[in-house]
Amino acid sequence: MIDVAIAIDGEAVNVTRSRSGGAYNEDGEWVPGAAASATIRAAIQPVKGNQLMDMPEGIRAxxxxxCWSRSDILLDDVITHKGVRYRVLFVWPRDDGAFYRAALGKLA
Incomplete structure (x- = not known):
């Protein structure tokens, strides 16, 4: 069995992950805060047909x-690779494996 984390390390490049900040106030309303950016290592690849079948229907289009990475990736993170910005549309839950897999959509 292939160790996916080792394969990711071999293909990964530096990308920027931006995550929105914020907190709930005492009234329970979301108050946006400053975005936090970090450089992570990730492999970005075009999606294949069989991978689309693993996604919910509304995301496939x-x-x-x-995106494959050993760094954490959350829904709605923004990944910047070679000057192109992508939004994380779907993250597959992982119970093991020490890596994250996410579907990305290109931002305009």
Whole structure:
């Protein structure tokens, strides 16, 4: 069995992950805060047909890339690779494996 984390390390490049900040106030309303950016290592690849079948239907039309990383990736993170910005549309839950897999959609 292939160790996916080792394969990711071999293909990963530096990308920027931006995550929105904020907190709930005492009234329970979301108050946006400053975005936090970090450089992570990730492999970005075009999505293949069989990978589309693993996604919920509403995401399939927008998702065009897959992201594999050993750094945490959350829904709605923004990944910047070679000057192109992508939004994380879907993250597959992982119970093991020490890596994250996400579907990305290109931002205008």
């Amino acid at each position: 927008e998702a065009g890339w897959m």
